[in-house]
Amino acid sequence: MKTRIFRLLAVAALTAGCSIASVSAAEEPMKVGFIYVGPVGDHGWSYEHDRARKELEKALPGQITTTFVENVAEGADAERVITQLAKSGNKVIFTTSFGFMNPTLKVAKKFPNVIFEHATGYKRTKNVGTYIQRAYEGRYVAGVAAGMLTKSNTIGYIASFPIPEVYRDIDAVFMGAKSVNPNVKIKIVWVNSWYDPGKETDAANTLIDQGVDVLMQHTDSPAPMMVAEKRGIRAVGQASDVSHYGPKAHIFSIVDNWEPHYLKTIQAVKDGSWKPQDYWGGFAEDVVKLGSINDNLPQNVKDAINTTYTKIKTGELKPFTGPLKDNTGKEVVAAGHSMTDAELAQINWFVEGIDATVAK
Structure with a gap:
């Protein structure tokens, strides 16, 4: 049956x-x-x-x-x-x-x-x-804040690997800082790792010993923020909101929000519309956000953070717009030209004023 x-x-x-x-x-x-x-x-x-x-x-x-x-x-x-x-x-x-x-x-x-x-x-x-x-959008805002907050006129960057993404973000930080502080300098320590709390701690201490009083990172642990808190300087968080690791030191965090892209991609696969493309998401798409702007910041710094964020989000300000020279004096972006995504993806130079050498 x-x-x-x-x-x-x-x-x-x-x-x-x-x-x-x-x-x-x-x-x-x-x-x-x-x-x-x-x-x-x-x-x-x-x-x-x-x-x-x-x-x-x-x-x-x-x-x-x-x-x-x-x-x-x-x-x-x-x-x-x-x-x-x-x-x-x-x-x-x-x-x-x-x-x-x-x-x-x-x-x-x-x-x-x-x-x-x-x-x-x-x-x-x-x-x-x-x-x-478009992490460089957040980095530019971080540079503005750093340029206003530094008392030593020396900001620091813990860098991971010498690839276009990292060069691009270091340049954005420095350009943002220079836009509000013509005397600012940036020091860079390479750790050749994405995640190594020990190396990140050592790099943070080295930079502070060299006079840095605002710290940024292209690495993934909260160790630099913890060092900044302990040693009484300021720092910007990386990738997620790490304000609880440095209640006094924290300026804000540059937060990655991948959910919109992941959801859009899966829906495209499901409905058969997916095609290979080079997707860039920033402030405008909420793929990059500013997390936990610290209440202990001076009001003029908070205002500058919010104003710069809004200008970039609306497209009024495009950080990589010429004229721009690299630190050898060569023009790399012509006057009035805003770099395309394809050009941004190939950056292998430091912007004028950064005292550092590009890896060969």
Whole structure:
């Protein structure tokens, strides 16, 4: 009797123009994978990507399932992990660090039916798109605040790796600072790591010992903010709101908000409209935000932060608009020209006034 009922159900399904297997498949949620270079508890870059992953699941209940792998080294290990995510049936895979670029492309060739989105890179194929936040917008605002707050006229930057993203953000900080303080200087310490609390602590102390009294970072732990709090200087938070690590030191945090892009990407995949593109999101798209502007700041500094933020968000102010020279005196942006995204992605120079050498 049970066999007969099963056969009748199968015939009914086929008559309706579908199979039992396809009915089941239609109910299966889409699998989405994420790979992180640091721990989800870094309170910075990877933390914010993972927070957005959780929000994505909340926004699409029952429609997707997500998985992530944290602490993945850039290089061969990344290729292994991305391959495993593809083999596990993930329809979309987000690879969230610059050093994952070539491993992503290699795996994408082997899995043409999987869609890959790579953060901060510049290489695309038919199933690989790229995306990045306009962190330089937040950096410019940070520079304005730093230029107004510094008493030593010396601000500091803890830099991760010598790549366009980092050069671009250092330049933006310095240009913002120079716009309000013509005497300001910037000192840079390279740590060659995205996340290393020990190195970040040492770099922060080194910069402060050299006279820096406002600190910024392109690394992912709250260690520099904690050092700033301990040593009585000011600092800007990186990637997420780290105000609780430096209640007195904290100026504001430049917060990454990846949720809008992740949601838009998954919806495009689901409706078949996804295409490989180079996506940039900033203040205007709420992909970059200013978190927890400190109440202990002077009113004129708070006003300058808010005014600069609004001008950039509305497009009135575009930080990389010429004329601009690099620190060798060469014109790199012509008068009146605002750099395109493609040009911004290739910055490998320090703006005029920065006493530092570009890595070869």
